[in-house]
Amino acid sequence: MVRALYPGTFDPVTNGHLDITIRAARLFDEVIVAVYDAPPKQLLFSTEERVALYRAAIAERGLTNVSVISYRGLTVRTAAELGCQVVVRGIRALGDFLYEADMAITNRTLAPEIELVFLMTLLEYSYISSSRVKELAALGEQVEAYVPPAVAAAMAARLGRH
Ligand code: COA
Numbered sequence: 001m002v003r004a005l006y007p008g009t010f011d012p013v014t015n016g017h018l019d020i021t022i023r024a025a026r027l028f029d030e031v032i033v034a035v036y037d038a039p040p041k042q043l044l045f046s047t048e049e050r051v052a053l054y055r056a057a058i059a060e061r062g063l064t065n066v067s068v069i070s071y072r073g074l075t076v077r078t079a080a081e082l083g084c085q086v087v088v089r090g091i092r093a094l095g096d097f098l099y100e101a102d103m104a105i106t107n108r109t110l111a112p113e114i115e116l117v118f119l120m121t122l123l124e125y126s127y128i129s130s131s132r133v134k135e136l137a138a139l140g141e142q143v144e145a146y147v148p149p150a151v152a153a154a155m156a157a158r159l160g161r162h
Contacts, residue, residue, distance in 0.1 A: 007078070012053050
């Protein structure tokens with residue numbers, strides 16, 4: 001029984017994050033999506049909203065071995081507390097790799113028993129980020145191609161574009 005934690009800010013969840021989630025759900029018995037409570041970023045959605053939007057996306061895709069929680073503090077501590085042997089992260093491009101490699105060394109030092117697994121994001125999602133999608137939505141562009149339907153609706157409502 002291998003349980004994996006997939007941590008991130010997810011402000012909001014995109015189709016790229018969902019792709020990583022779906023593939024992790026095939027690889028591992030159980031996947032826990034962990035929404036980080038207080039990242040050093042300006043957020044559009046509250047922690048509760050980010051969790052709810054991810055849960056809606058999971059339900060829409062019918063993923064039965066994926067759950068969504070929020071957390072504070074160190075990611076590897078949360079993984080250990082939840083009995084996760086693995087932490088999954090998606091990698092889009094070389095920039096992500098350099099950032100992740102740096103963070104992985106810290107995480108490895110903090111919790112050597114937890115394995116870090118990196119999945120390459122599909123090419124069609126390799127240029128998506130939550131910030132880019134928010135920028136497009138704020139400028140009135142359609143974002144349905146990049147995010148789940150509930151997220152597109154929530155962004156339109158939040159940005160005043162019904
Ligand atoms: N598809 C689409 N977008 C993706 C993606 C994918 N497959 N993979 C990454 N991204 C995007 C994210 O949406 C995010 O976009 P944004 O900056 O516009 O929000 C960006 O790429 C990645 O941001 P990053 O800061 O690397 O990750 P994150 O914010 O999603 O999560 C944490 C970072 C929360 C996992 C990390 O900061 C953490 O573990 N914090 C807890 C404290 C800790 O343990 N620190 C480490 C040891 S000191």
